[in-house]
Amino acid sequence: MNTQQYLIAVDAGGTKTEAVLFTPDGALVRHLMRPGINPLVSGLDDAVGKCLAILNELCAAAPAPVAAAYVGMPGLQYYGGRVEKQLSEQALARHLRAEADGYMLISAMLGHADGAGLVCGTGSGLYVRSGACQYGVGGWGYIIDGCGSGFVLGRRAIRAAIRQADGRGPQTLLTELVNEQIGGDVTGYLPQLYAGGRALFASFARTVFQACARQDAVAQKIFDDCADDLAELVLAGHRRAPIEKLVLNGGIFQHFPEYVEAVRQRVPSEITFIRSDAPPIIGAAAEAMHDAGLQCGTLFRARFLEELRAWPQGEKS
Numbered sequence: 001m002n003t004q005q006y007l008i009a010v011d012a013g014g015t016k017t018e019a020v021l022f023t024p025d026g027a028l029v030r031h032l033m034r035p036g037i038n039p040l041v042s043g044l045d046d047a048v049g050k051c052l053a054i055l056n057e058l059c060a061a062a063p064a065p066v067a068a069a070y071v072g073m074p075g076l077q078y079y080g081g082r083v084e085k086q087l088s089e090q091a092l093a094r095h096l097r098a099e100a101d102g103y104m105l106i107s108a109m110l111g112h113a114d115g116a117g118l119v120c121g122t123g124s125g126l127y128v129r130s131g132a133c134q135y136g137v138g139g140w141g142y143i144i145d146g147c148g149s150g151f152v153l154g155r156r157a158i159r160a161a162i163r164q165a166d167g168r169g170p171q172t173l174l175t176e177l178v179n180e181q182i183g184g185d186v187t188g189y190l191p192q193l194y195a196g197g198r199a200l201f202a203s204f205a206r207t208v209f210q211a212c213a214r215q216d217a218v219a220q221k222i223f224d225d226c227a228d229d230l231a232e233l234v235l236a237g238h239r240r241a242p243i244e245k246l247v248l249n250g251g252i253f254q255h256f257p258e259y260v261e262a263v264r265q266r267v268p269s270e271i272t273f274i275r276s277d278a279p280p281i282i283g284a285a286a287e288a289m290h291d292a293g294l295q296c297g298t299l300f301r302a303r304f305l306e307e308l309r310a311w312p313q314g315e316k317s
Contacts, residue, residue, distance in 0.1 A: 005064075005292065006021060006022070006062040006064055006066045007021070007022055007023070007024070007067055007069065007070075007285070007288040007289065007292055008021055008055060008059070008066055008068070008070070008093060009070055009281055009284035009285040009287070010051065010054060010070065010071040010072065011072055011101065011283075011284050012071060012073040013074070013280070014038045015036045016033060016035065016036050017033070017034040017037050017051075017054065018031075018032070018033055018034075018280075018281045019054050019055075020032070020058075020285065021058040021061055021062055021066075022285060022304065024292070024294050024300070025299075026300040026301070026302070026303030026304035027303065027307060028304070029061065030058055030061045031308070031311045034050070037051055037073060038075060039073070039074075039076070040074065044082065044083065047083065048086045048087060051098075052086075052090050055071075055087065055093065056090075056091060059091065066092065066093040066094060067094055068093065068094065068095045068096070068097075068288045068291040068292040069097075069288060070097050070098075070285075070288040071084075071087065071096070072098075072104040072287075073098060073100070073101055074101050075100065076098060076099055076100045076101075077136055084096070084097065095291055097291055099134070100127065101280065102125060102127030103127050103129060103287075104280050104283030104284045105117040105119060105127065105280055107282075107284075107287050108249075108278040108283030108286070109277075110247065111286050112286055112290040114129055114245075115129060115243070116128045116246045116247065117247045117249060118230065118248050118263075119139075119249050119250045120148060120150070120248070120249075120252040120259070121149070121249075121253075122149060122150045122202040123139065123151065123198075124139065124145075124147055124148050124149035125137070125138045125139025125233070126138055126139070126233040128237045128240070128241060128243065130241040137233045137240075142198050147229035148226040148227065148230035149226075150202030150203075150251065150252045151202045151205075152226060152229075153202070153204075153205035153208045153222065153226055154200075154202045154204035154208075156222045157174045157205070157207045157208050157211075157219070158178055158193065158204055160174045160175070160222070161174050161175040161178040161179070162186060162187065165185075169218070170218060172211065172216055172217075172218035172219065173210075173214055174207055174208070174216065178204060205252060206255070207219075208222050208226075209256050212258075223262070227262035227263055227266060231263050231266030234246065234263070235267060244272060245272050245274055246273055246274065247274045247276050248260060248273060248274065249280075253275070278305070279305075279308065282301065282304055282308070285304060
């Protein structure tokens with residue numbers, strides 16, 4: 001009889017989904033990479049179906065019943081627990097929990113502990129865990145919100161270049177930098193921009209930082225406005241429940257430390273900033289361990305990350 005426990009962690013991102021079957025000592029049994037899952041993009045039924053297929057594939061690979069499975073997925077806060085309910089009813093795991101993906105970013109650095117996570121990549125948002133209370137601030141999607149995000153930075157850079165071309169806005173280095181990235185004139189690139197969507201717009205965020213380094217006033221205004229908006233998220237969360245530790249995640253924070261520093265200068269000094277250096281999947285694993293009543297210590301973390309690096313690509317469909 002197999003007495004070993006098995007657990008599942010799923011990081012369902014907008015671009016890719018990573019999932020692992022693992023044991024409480026941090027050993028990986030199976031590692032999967034699949035396309036992204038986002039119910040706001042593909043619809044609730046599609047997202048549940050894709051996630052369920054991954055969960056049951058991993059359950060089937062486990063030599064014994066899976067004790068706990070944890071799923072972090074974009075946008076779950078908008079579905080009132082329906083995704084978790086449907087997965088729990090159909091997945092083969094004994095216990096399943098699904099929640100918005102921002103919380104596992106906290107756990108990736110702090111384990112299952114109180115703290116907050118500020119995400120700034122293509123999108124943005126703040127997630128806070130304080131005792132039994134969890135809540136988000138911002139993160140309402142790029143059409144409504146997305147403050148301070150890569151998408152907003154890139155869109156404003158492109159807008160500044162177009163305003164100059166129209167004669168509506170001041171001269172700015174952003175025009176030169178945007179056109180350089182395109183390899184042509186931005187005014188002839190609109191079909192590609194609209195077809196490329198959020199990710200393409202966000203790729204122009206770097207032009208804001210490049211122009212700021214050259215003391216461009218228009219770029220500096222964009223930088224300051226966006227840093228103000230991110231700080232506003234933190235301040236709103238801090239007023240609701242004091243934030244002591246703030247985990248920073250996302251490509252914009254990773255590549256532009258000056259942006260991190262700008263946000264730091266705009267929030268209370270007692271908030272400790274922690275730059276994430278761990279993949280979100282280990283946060284999902286920490287939450288699965290918590291649900292199984294297990295501790296996620298330093299030895300678990302070291303082995304899990306070592307095996308993850310040794311198995312980097314996962315198994316692809």
